Amino acid sequence: MLNRFILGIDYLSKTVGHAFAWCIIILTFGTSYEVFMRYALNNPTSWAFDFSYLMYGALFFMAGAYGLSRNSHVRGDFIYRTWRPRTQGVVELTLYVLFFFPGVLALVYAGWGYGIEAAKIQEVSVNSPAGIPVWQLKLLIPFGAALLALQGLAETLRCVICIREGQWPARLHDVEELEEVLVRQHASEGRREEAAQ
Secondary structure, three states: OHHHHHHHHHHHHHHHHHHHOHHHHHHHHHHHHHHHHHHHOOOOOOOHHHHHHHHHHHHHHHHHHHHHHOOOOOOOHHHHOOOOHHHHHHHHHHHHHHHHHHHHHHHHHHHHHHHHHHHHOOOEOOOOOOOOEOHHHHHHHHHHHHHHHHHHHHHHHHHHHHHHHOOOOOOOOOOOOHHHHHHHHHHHHHHHHHHHO
């Protein structure tokens, strides 16, 4: 039951992350268009900078929970990976309680006021003469932070399960780190060589 709840949160984070991943394609086309206009036609656009930070900002805010669900945020893996799973779980749980949740919940709280104020005044960018609306991006801050907090809940539950059972519960497998794939391949090749001898 608890594993289904955790995987349900993972699935929500994955769905939102995949939806906002399209910002990369849009950003690529927008940047390519700007490069062509600027260097081939010597006629730069007035909106390219704002456009790029809107797309990247939306991706950053809304895909953070997906990154957390895939265990892809930065950590000192060279130390962490040498610990037993229970030790990893205790350390992670402690860090979530002491640092992650206070920071993310503060971001939800502050971001809500910040985003609502930007929406009320229909805030536009001051970085270009085009006056690109930026209030939509600022309104994503509390939603992205809330999704990150929800994924943090799933991660803390994973820590509790790991501490209790001595191994990490399963994650969704839509993408994998190349290093993990190579380690698995190396281990299976080693088992095949042992079996052949």
